[in-house]
Every structure is written in structure tokens, then in C-alpha cells.
Amino acid sequence: MRYYDKLVFExxxxxxxxxxxxxxxxxRLPESVGRKSNLELPSLSEPDVVRHYTNLSxxxxxxxxxxxxxxxxxxxxxxKINEEIPGMFAGIHPLEPDxxxxxxxxxxxxxxxALAELTxxxxxxxxxxxxxxxxxxxxxxxxxxxxxxGDLARTKIIVPDSAHGTNPASAAVCxxxxxxxxxxxxxxxxxxxxxxxxxxxxxxxxxxxxxxxGLFEKxxxxxxxxxxxxxGLLYYDGANMNPLLGVVxxxxxxxxxxxxxxxxxxxxxxxxxGPGSGPVGVAPxxxxxxxxxxxEGELRVSGFHGNFGxxxxxxxxxxxxGKENVPMAGRLATLSANYIKESLKDCYKLPLECICKHEFxxxxxxxxxxxDEVPGATTLDVAKRLLDYGFHAPTIYFPLLFHQALMIEPxxxxxxxxxxxxxxxxxxxxxxxxxxxMLLHTAPHNTPIGRPDETAAARQPVLKWTKSN
Amino acid sequence: MGTFAYFPHTEEDIxxxxxxxxxxxxxxxxxxxxxxxxxxxxxDLPSAMSEQEVRDFFESLALANPKLRVYAGIGAYDHYTPAxxxxxxxxxxxLTAYTPYQCEISQGTLRYxxxxxxxxxxxxxxxxxxxxxxxxxxxxxxxxxxCVAASRRRNTVVASKTLLPNVLHTMRTYxxxxxxxxxxxxxxxxxVCEGTLDLAGVIVxxxxxxxxxxxxxxxxxxxxxxxxxxxxxxxxxxxxxxxxPAEWGADIAxxxxxxxxxxxxxxxxxVGFMSCTxxxxxxxxxxxxxxxxxxxxxxxxxxxxxxxxxxxxREKATSNICSNESLMALWCTxxxxxxxxxxxxxxxxxxxxxxxxxxxxxxxxxxxxxPFEGQPFLKEFCLKPLIDAKTFQEALLEQGIFSAVxxxxxxxxxxxxxxxxxxxxxxxxxxxxxx
Numbered sequence: 010m011r012y013y014d015k016l017v018f019e020x021x022x023x024x025x026x027x028x029x030x031x032x033x034x035x036x037r038l039p040e041s042v043g044r045k046s047n048l049e050l051p052s053l054s055e056p057d058v059v060r061h062y063t064n065l066s067x068x069x070x071x072x073x074x075x076x077x078x079x080x081x082x083x084x085x086x087x088x089k090i091n092e093e094i095p096g097m098f099a100g101i102h103p104l105e106p107d108x109x110x111x112x113x114x115x116x117x118x119x120x121x122x123a124l125a126e127l128t129x130x131x132x133x134x135x136x137x138x139x140x141x142x143x144x145x146x147x148x149x150x151x152x153x154x155x156x157x158x159g160d161l162a163r164t165k166i167i168v169p170d171s172a173h174g175t176n177p178a179s180a181a182v183c184x185x186x187x188x189x190x191x192x193x194x195x196x197x198x199x200x201x202x203x204x205x206x207x208x209x210x211x212x213x214x215x216x217x218x219x220x221x222x223g224l225f226e227k228x229x230x231x232x233x234x235x236x237x238x239x240x241g242l243l244y245y246d247g248a249n250m251n252p253l254l255g256v257v258x259x260x261x262x263x264x265x266x267x268x269x270x271x272x273x274x275x276x277x278x279x280x281x282x283g284p285g286s287g288p289v290g291v292a293p294x295x296x297x298x299x300x301x302x303x304x305e306g307e308l309r310v311s312g313f314h315g316n317f318g319x320x321x322x323x324x325x326x327x328x329x330x331g332k333e334n335v336p337m338a339g340r341l342a343t344l345s346a347n348y349i350k351e352s353l354k355d356c357y358k359l360p361l362e363c364i365c366k367h368e369f370x371x372x373x374x375x376x377x378x379x380x381d382e383v384p385g386a387t388t389l390d391v392a393k394r395l396l397d398y399g400f401h402a403p404t405i406y407f408p409l410l411f412h413q414a415l416m417i418e419p420x421x422x423x424x425x426x427x428x429x430x431x432x433x434x435x436x437x438x439x440x441x442x443x444x445x446x447m448l449l450h451t452a453p454h455n456t457p458i459g460r461p462d463e464t465a466a467a468r469q470p471v472l473k474w475t476k477s478n
Numbered sequence: 479m480g481t482f483a484y485f486p487h488t489e490e491d492i493x494x495x496x497x498x499x500x501x502x503x504x505x506x507x508x509x510x511x512x513x514x515x516x517x518x519x520x521x522d523l524p525s526a527m528s529e530q531e532v533r534d535f536f537e538s539l540a541l542a543n544p545k546l547r548v549y550a551g552i553g554a555y556d557h558y559t560p561a562x563x564x565x566x567x568x569x570x571x572x573l574t575a576y577t578p579y580q581c582e583i584s585q586g587t588l589r590y591x592x593x594x595x596x597x598x599x600x601x602x603x604x605x606x607x608x609x610x611x612x613x614x615x616x617x618x619x620x621x622x623x624x625c626v627a628a629s630r631r632r633n634t635v636v637a638s639k640t641l642l643p644n645v646l647h648t649m650r651t652y653x654x655x656x657x658x659x660x661x662x663x664x665x666x667x668x669x670v671c672e673g674t675l676d677l678a679g680v681i682v683x684x685x686x687x688x689x690x691x692x693x694x695x696x697x698x699x700x701x702x703x704x705x706x707x708x709x710x711x712x713x714x715x716x717x718x719x720x721x722x723p724a725e726w727g728a729d730i731a732x733x734x735x736x737x738x739x740x741x742x743x744x745x746x747x748x749v750g751f752m753s754c755t756x757x758x759x760x761x762x763x764x765x766x767x768x769x770x771x772x773x774x775x776x777x778x779x780x781x782x783x784x785x786x787x788x789x790x791x792r793e794k795a796t797s798n799i800c801s802n803e804s805l806m807a808l809w810c811t812x813x814x815x816x817x818x819x820x821x822x823x824x825x826x827x828x829x830x831x832x833x834x835x836x837x838x839x840x841x842x843x844x845x846x847x848x849p850f851e852g853q854p855f856l857k858e859f860c861l862k863p864l865i866d867a868k869t870f871q872e873a874l875l876e877q878g879i880f881s882a883v884x885x886x887x888x889x890x891x892x893x894x895x896x897x898x899x900x901x902x903x904x905x906x907x908x909x910x911x912x913x
Contacts (some may be wrong), residue, residue: 098743
């Protein structure tokens, strides 16, 4: 990657333009509502614009660039046929009447049916635009269910300490009080700690299964029975659905509400932070609350019908997979994760020795090279050094259960050669750490920029371009 | 197992990997899952299609929708998309990246977000913008929450009933579960001046759902006197010519970036935006990119002010938002780089000219009354039909035109962009005359 130090504003020259529109008469608006301040946007020719953004793209790393083992993000390959589909529907206005969009109705019916079959839910709403948005929507549905029964005291939600940060945040946005349940020494929700939390104020529990340690919550049947027994509902955080794709259905495990991240499990590209899509599925007794199926409770969580373009891509992926290939998706993802884990556990601390699902967590290096005045190499150092070798880093310092957490998720679309290359580099880095931790402290060395001063960025924030900066 | 294009594993690879893991077969990897949960037998899904079959499948469904020419707005605007944009946004370095957690190999994403934040600040006139929200409706709901959070103990937000219906509906949903007292009214100024003790915020549109550019002079003062913040919902394309939220004295601006060249695509993906005053910076939800330097003093860009966010603060975060609409922010950023100030003004001038010409032609038919006569509009307007609205809309559909969307008051709404064709405008008036 080559360092390129321009912002689009710095390329601007008065007198250039990249639009082709006919002349038009001036607008006559009353002065009271017209813009007075000068609008500063860059003036560029079209080739300037194309070259600038192409240069920017070359400082970016994506799944198509290389291996991206970012835990809990399921960075699988994004099939190219998916990208060809949304353009076929580009000109359709979201408020066109049903009679004008029969093809679109069929698409929603088709993907709803497929997702219901893959998850064991009855139906989905497609309004949520991302995973956290799906969590919020699912929690609203849970609250609406209790409200509709006059069960107004259920204002608390149980969230395991290993949960993604979005879980407690979504609960708070939904007006729910978070009650944390501890993980046991085996990394699973501790059923004995759960029992005393149950009662008439519990709206439900948010579970990620497998959890963020990549471990299957094997007591799920007992947990479901306890939660249902106290009148609560079970929410399934679909961020970790990938290992279960084609193997296990959340609905069969007793979950009442769930979201899927179509940009994880269903192969749509993440776009540098969206657009995603977080459809929410529910068991039969909650269907009447979905915006598309009765909408009792009058929910609306986004402007129109959700991120339709993303939904199309996910549907294309499901059709490519078909019933023949779907059983292998989760199994191969799980195999790849276990293969990496077993190949590296002599260099990196594996806190829990067992079969994982699609991801697992190391707790830093076994030998971090600490000696005399030189501190040992940390998980951050390992992550930065990986960038030098052409790999994206795993998720780091999450989950919070381990201080040096390094969370690795390879997905089912990486070849054995890629996994072996990654393993070799991780072993090399472990050796480097043991011999010369300074090499890691100062990494990365081969990237367009070195480590930034994040503290200064937060202390005196510069959040937009001005002529003086 | 046959081979599948996206799975690189050969039989031999699988055997080798199972051996390393120390299990005999793939299902042994699920030994910890109670066996009653393991799916036996096929899923009830279609058989795997070839790539060509997938393409044909969607093409035939796309053809099933009559291709209508769009003369409607109400939150989704049919502006022209320059060819450059999808060429740039489909570059896989942008498309297949995750959120820029590793800034050393994400400077492309971080730089365009910084450019986007700058452009949103320049359009709205405010000091700080975030990396994006899901859409205009959720950005408005977040603005409502932000007003309440910034006020600490206040809990009432006044929203104008002239906001788009889907925006109000989304706000209402969020308010209901967050326990926020959302007051919807046509008389915003009056309600603000009544002096509710716990007023935290006021949200009004720059251009309302009837297409009218609203006059908010002295509203900011009234809101601030009542101890509340003012948020303005705006169409970013129109901000090239209409008064900015900052010029109205607003503390927060929100809206949907779709009008900046994003295709209609049946409602998404679009992109919400949010900007605010410097004073509210640490209350802003979502990702924010800031400028810094690396160890060698090179200029670089990083995710910053993360102490507001869910992965650090969990239930105390300013929002639960994580993934946003980054690639769509790039879409708008490239659009604005291509259009520049003059191009964006030109888009407005052409849209204005077409809309006013349609307005006049429709009034001349004698089939409409103008309930907003004399009030300024840009590209969107509403008329009260003296003919049956449903018959009118259906007759337009038969001509391949989607327009005349009914509002709950029984008005019909029209919108013209720079894409408007003279013959379509004539057809719309002709159809009205024929009823």
C-alpha cells in the first residue's frame, strides 16, 4: 500500500467542474428562506475525482485484498453475482403501490420463507438496517408482547457478561434495565447464577449462541425452560449465527426473537461499516407485531422497507447455496476455526481447551518476551505486526473476560493454504515477540502510516477539513 | 459433496484439518450441541442455482415490475446518479472492508468519512458531523434521544406534524420504548412558548412533507429560552439553496443523504446524517473520524471520541449504533465531489424550474386547488384535487408515471428533479384534464 496524502478539498481549483447539466433559470425564493452563507464544496474535473478516490481505495484492506480473521464479524467472501442484482431495481420508488411492484413482493416473500426455514422462526421483518438495529427492534417486539398482555412490570433484560457491547446498549435504547449474568469457569452462562435473577420483572434474556468465546451454550434447553418458566422471552443475537448455518436453528433451541446480520452470515459486503441489514425473525406468537404482518403495536424502525439492496444480495447468496450446499457452510467455518486454534495453542494462551465453533479467543502470547526494562508484547502489538505480513488483525480486547483477548474467526471461504500461511505468520510473530518485543511494539512497519496518536486525536479533536488544517 | 464455488475445501483438505483438530468427522465438531438440535435431512430450500440461473431469476422478477418514471418524493428523490459513483463504490477495497478498526490499513475509508463529515458540516452549517446513521428517520429518532440525553432531567420533545410521516412514525416508536414524551403538533412555536417545564428538544423540517420551505425565524430563540435544543430535518441537496439549520439557529441537523445521488432502490440502502454544534460534540451518537499524526508525524485519520460508543460504554453509550451506512456516505461524498457547489445549485435550479412548470400546468387544468398558495417550494408540492385522487394516480400509472401520492389530508404530492422530461409533465397535466 502506498501513502497518499490528499483530501478532496485540497485538489479543488476554481473553474473546474465534473457535472454535465443544462443551464437553468435562477431560483426565486423569498430571502427569508434562502441560503445566505457560502457553500464550500470542491471544484474538480471528473478524472481528478476518479483518481483521488482510486488512490484512497489503495490505502484500504478488504476481504478481496486478503485474509480478514476479524472475530464476530464473519468476513467471508462477498460473491460478485450479488453485486449485479440491486441495479436491476435501482429506479423503483419505495412508495410505489403494491400493484406496481409484484416482483419485489415475491422477493420479500421468498427471502422471508428461506430465512424462516434456516432459523426456525415464523416470519421476519426487514426494516432494521444493521445488527444493532435488529437487536433494538427485537427488544421492542419483546416489550410489545408483554405490553399487549398487560404485563407492564417486565422492564429488565438479562444479558451475559460475554455479550457484544451492542446488547446492553440496545437494551438501554429500548428502555430496558440490564441485569448482567456471569459466565462460569467454562465460559458459558452460569445457570446457577441465572436462577436468582428470574422473576416477574424479567422481559427476557439476550443470548449469543455460540457466545463471543465461540463456545456453544450447551445448557440452552435448560435456560430456555427457566426463562419461559418465569414469563420471559429469549432473544437470539444472530451476530454469531454463521457456525449454525445449515446445522442448528435458533427456533428449535427455544428462541422467540432473533436478528440476522445479512452482512455477516449471508455474505453481503460490509462496505467499510455498512450498509448492513438486520432482519428480525419471530416465533409464531409474535408475528402479529411485525411491521409487515399486522403491526399490532404500530412499530416502525426505519424510513421505508429496510436496506432492500442488501436484502437482494443476501437472497442471491441463498439461491447460490441452495439446500445442497447450506449444510456445509457452518461446518466448514467451524472446522477452519478449530484448525487454527489447534495449530497455534502452543504459542498463544488458550484459556479454554475445547472444541470451538466459528471463532475462538486466545489470551495473548505464552512468551511475550518481557525482560529487564522491555515490556512484553501485547495483543495490540501482535495485531499491528500481522498488518506487516499482509493479514488483517483479529478482533482484539474483546470479549472483556480476558485481558489480552485475541478473537479469531476465519469463515468457511478461506482455503487451507491461506489458513496455513496465517498460522505460519502467527508463529513467526510469537518467535519475534520472544526474541525482540520492541519489533512488535513499534509495528506496523510496512503500512502507509504507522501507529497514530489516538490520545491527541481525542483530546483536541479535528473532525473536519478547513483551509488552515 | 460436490464442489461449490465459495468453499475452497477439497476432501483431502477436510481430512487433513479434521486430523489436526483430533476428530473423526465434521459432525464431531458439534458434539457439544444436544443432538435434538442438529438438523437432520434437507432444509426446505430451493436447489442450488447456477450463477446464470440466479441472474435470470432476478431479471425476470425485475421485469415483473413496470418500469415507472418517478414524479414523487416524500423522502425519496429521483435525482440523477453520475456514472463515476458506482464505479468508485464498487472498488472492492472499499466494498469488502469492515469498519476501520485497524487504521493503518483503513486510511481510504477513514479519509472519505472525514471528507463526508466536512461536507455535511458545510451543507448544514454546523460544527461537527458523525460518520453516518442508518437513514433520515432513524437519525431523527437519535436526534430526539440526543436532546433528552443532553438535557439530563428533561423528557419532552416537540415534533412538527409537518415532518415526513415515516420520520414521525419512527420517532414515535423510539419514543414509546425509551419513555420519551413526544408531542406532535402543527403549532410548534405555540407549544414551545407554552413553557412545558421539561422540554428537552424541538424537531422541525426545513422543507416539510408538503414541499413547503418552512420559516423558522425566532424558533431557535424560543426553544433555547425554554431550555430546549432545536433540531432541523433537512434535504441535503436542497441545502445548496435553502437556509441552513445553522442559519435557523439549530443545534442539531439530521436528514437523509439519499437525495445526493443515491438510487431509489425501493427505499434502501440510504444514509442518515447528523451534525451538531461544538458544544454537543460528545453527545453525538455513532462513529466519528478525527485527524491525527502517526509516529513519524504523517497526517492520518482515526476513529475518535470512542468513549461515547457501545463497545466501550455498553448500556451507558450515547447510542447502540455500530455498523452504519459507510459505503453510502462514500456514495454521497463522491457525488458532492463531482457536483461541487455550482453543480448542486444547478440540480436545484432544474428541479425548481420543472416543479414550478408542473405546478402551473396542473393549476391551469382547473382540476386542483392550491392549499399552500403563495408559500415557497423547491421541487416538491401538494395540491388538493377536485378529481378523484385514486383514479388520477391509476391513470398516471397506466402512462408509466408514478406520481400524485395521496397524503392523509387528501392532497396529492408531486416532485420533479433535474431528470424531469417535458413530455411527462405535459402527460401529467393531460391526464388530469382527461378525468
